[in-house]
Amino acid sequence: MKQAKSQILIIFGASGDLTKRKLLPALFELYKQKLLPEKFAVLGASRSGLSDEDFRKRADEFLPESDEVEAFKQKLYYQSVQNNSSEDFKPLKTRLEKLTSELDIDENFIFYLSTPPSLYSVIPKLLDEVGLSKSEKFFRRLIVEKPFGNNLETAKELNIQLLNYFAEDQIYRIDHYLGKETVQNMLVTRFSNGIFEPLWNRRYIERVEITSAESLGVEDRGGYYDHSGALRDMIQNHLLQVTGFVAMEPPVVVEANAIRNEILKVFQSLKPIQENEVQRHVIRGQYMASKIKGEDVKGYRDESGVDRLSRTETFVALKFFIDNWRWAGVPFLIRTGKKLPTRVTEIVITFKKVPHHLFDSHGQVQTHNQLIIRIQPDEGILFKFGMKTPGAGFKVQNVNMDFHYSDLADAKVPAAYERLLHDCMIGDATLYARGDAVERAWEFVQPILNAWQSNPEIPIYGYPAGTWGPEEAENLVTHGNWRYPCKNLTNDGLYCEL
Structure with missing residues (x-):
């Protein structure tokens, strides 16, 4: 090192x-x-x-x-x-x-x-x-x-101001999500394994989901959060950066600028969501009062520092596409929210079904193979595939093959800030956002912000605290459903897979 x-x-x-x-x-x-x-x-x-x-x-x-x-x-x-x-x-x-x-x-x-x-x-x-x-x-x-700007205009202004005093290679825009071990491992998973890279494209992948759920509400940050919201707080930075790692082409070398160049290309290929398309492609929500495990939980508008008529989103789900050779036609689905059933961040790669469903019988439908990359907590990878149920016939059931970083007894998974601080100390900017990529990410989300501001008819859906957000988010998934790693907290218990 x-x-x-x-x-x-x-x-x-x-x-x-x-x-x-x-x-x-x-x-x-x-x-x-x-x-x-x-x-x-x-x-x-x-x-x-x-x-x-x-x-x-x-x-x-x-x-x-x-x-x-x-x-x-x-x-x-x-x-x-x-x-x-x-x-x-x-x-x-x-x-x-x-x-x-x-x-x-x-x-x-x-x-x-x-x-x-x-x-x-x-x-x-x-x-x-x-x-x-x-x-x-x-x-x-x-x-x-973060936040690096509050919108596209202020992000550009900040870049200009910083570049008056520091060169781009001196500026390290920190995003702690990129310091997480599983995000970095995305490069190795994709580009060092012959079983994944040939399948990592529109021919074999049906959709990509990225979920970042928080079980907490806004806590004591209500005053700040009410002027930010989930789109600015999570999607413009953290989850779009993760999307860049999922969708990028292989870099020529494992070096900061080569990797960041490929992430920029992904952002340049994002198909814009026009303002008149926002209502079809983006669902926003706000958590409401509920009971979780028998205890009363406040709704967002009852939190300290929050406007009682606030239309700030605590949940966002959106569907978008990447217009390039690898990903043309593959929907990318991102969601994030507060007061959801659990704290979890994961990437779900859903593969297309086989063309001939040889083992479909008696109303049984074969499910998709899925690769789940868990970023936090309990970092690891889960692969879901079909196996024959023991006994006569060819009944198929889904089974899991998984790996947890915690299984490596003598390996320490560094916290995100450990990795990022050390990288800056040695001058490695690979896991830091570059100015041009930050601006491209803002260009993508700005029409959504504009539509919400200019069109009061775009609804903000309520969802009970402890559930997986507004039911309307399901409408974004053309085939199948979002993956739900945990049951709702408002039910009898909490079970999480992986």
Whole structure:
């Protein structure tokens, strides 16, 4: 594995939730695995007036007690920074100069924007004004969290603003879904197995489904979510990026730009959903009050911070097509939602039936073969195929052949932020979104947003919390049904396959 050079990671928004829940735990895991550079430091930066020791004490709240934690915490430092002018950033520059000198660390810097999106263009500008965005001798990288824009126009504006101060190869637009092991394994599953790649096309595949379900509601994010919604929050970024991995052509080499070029080609081939087609191709819903396992559950409009007349979608299902040689005519079905029966993200490849149903008899209908790639939780792969039921005759039943990453006793599945942070440290942008791909994804979803805004007659369907969304979503599937890995929570129990 490529070794990371000595460097300092500067986290803007270091007193925020993402730093506590994801970034510092991920860095600690990298430290335990000896994947951090020998000479390495984290400089937390935010408005709060904390000392180095205060910042380290806060780490105790979300890191386990151990000797390793104590040693790791000595790599944590803190600098209070305002974001009003370049004068505010001069103390930050001075602190970095002091740290690199005292700790004998090269001036390689990664700037992580774990901040509100309103600062995504402000901080790079101030970094540039004090001379921190570029170096002839050392690398300077910028990690930008989602949301990358709120629509096509703002995404383009943000790209332009960032490119004023950082080059494209310095910008790492993070999408934590791409850090999940099973998404990355998609490339190996497809392109290293002779049994899959020849079948991975319109001749053998009937449809592709991508589901990302959450059992939680909006929790304490109602105010934010009511201005975002499921289409912006999940589909424009996470699930379209996953679609790119499912549908891409084989890259010439396993290298960042080669892979990202192929993902861009997929986005360029997405058949646009025109505004007058949105009602036929896209179903949106909103969870309603219900009982789950005997307990009352609030509906979306009753959540804190949510408009009582809100038309923000908590569920979206859409059908679209990819207009290229490999996928012409194959429907891609994506759905995501909150307050569904379980938390699960998976890809389902449904293969076409054999042309002659030799074993159909007595009303029995042979089902499709399916390949299910589980992204989370319980990462793994499940293959469903027909087998003869023991006994006389040729009655066919479906059986499963599965693999779980958890079965690899000595293999650790890294958390998404572990993988992505380490990739940025070594300069590998493969699993980060490129600016042109982000804009193409926004171009695809923008007509849907426009239609919802301009046409109040497009319905938003209610669905009871704990169910699989509006029944109208079934209308998107021409043959068969969506795959339901778990029963509804409103029933007696919960059974999940895989």
